[in-house]
Amino acid sequence: MADVKGGPNPLFLREEELRQAMELLFFAYRDFTGEPDQILADYGFGRAHHRVIYFVGRNPGITVSELLAILRITKQSLSRVLGQLVRDGFITQRPGLRDRRQRLLELTDKGRELENKLTEQQRIRIARAYRTAGAEAVEGFRTVLTNIIDEADRGRFERPEAPGKQGAKAAPPKSAARR
């Protein structure tokens, strides 16, 4: 951690730096996801339910395939938790207008309530970290994390002020406007 500017072993420093990043990700994700679990347990749900509720809440009218692409799980796995959430009245399905094979997903009021309860602690945690770290650090946080993400999904996080390659994507992905 001393030995900046071409010390005796820059490769070791690089390695150490990379490993610290990996651990930061591990610990941050561990703690970030750790809190909502008790609430979920009260409902007989797990993290998978949380993820589904979250992304349906964020993308009202999302299709099943879009959700699958985000979560990167099989339809059978999704079907299990999604089925429960629909049966228990947290999510509604309705056929697509243009394509009636699709099941457009949306949170019910009950679903929105649970979503809010679940993410509240996470929002507080992030807000605290953002406040403590300051705007400049937040900018760096976003930049690095975006670059860690597979290129295919970076579009979700494009900033309008980005100079250079600003394609034509301002809207989220494809969903959201299919109601």
Next chain:
Amino acid sequence: MADVKGGPNPLFLREEELRQAMELLFFAYRDFTGEPDQILADYGFGRAHHRVIYFVGRNPGITVSELLAILRITKQSLSRVLGQLVRDGFITQRPGLRDRRQRLLELTDKGRELENKLTEQQRIRIARAYRTAGAEAVEGFRTVLTNIIDEADRGRFERPEAPGKQGAKAAPPKSAARR
């Protein structure tokens, strides 16, 4: 991010900003952990094995309880994967010197080899993101992530140049020097 100092709807922007952070974490972690899995499958292992191998490699001589505290799982869960790794010759155990009830864990050569294979892609991914984002962004990334982590574990990531509260912790946690 626009709309500082009381724009039309600062609360909405804040909410949006926080949700983007949550999603950045989700996608980054999804892609960061996604790659090593094929390699693990070749060995008949899963992600749990990877985590154990990683943290034992990082903290040679770590005790079982320390590992449990990092992973935040039960000893029964750890025992399953750790047992396999020891039996298969990736990790060795030896009794502690001061306290012979402890089993100090260490990677074997075989273990180190696998560790390297597993984290290689992850190191490449982080290195690419760091290079693209630049030193300043990296600094912000570290600052924000550290603040997302539970206070109890932030010590692992303390920087020597940090002004203000620099306690007396320079060495990692407690392990590492117990051989």
Next chain:
DNA sequence: CTTTTACGTCAGCCATGTTGACATATCTAC
């Protein structure tokens, strides 16, 4: 000497991922 600690183990349960096969409704193209 008793209690606490560090670790292990057996047994069973649950959540959540997987593969493979098959069914149905609907859209698209020829």
Next chain:
DNA sequence: GTAGATATGTCAACATGGCTGACGTAAAAG
């Protein structure tokens, strides 16, 4: 309008990796 592709669902079986609870042993600590 029929054939094939697509969106979704479902059944069955299996693996991983969490969990709880109970019990055991060796060593440290009082």
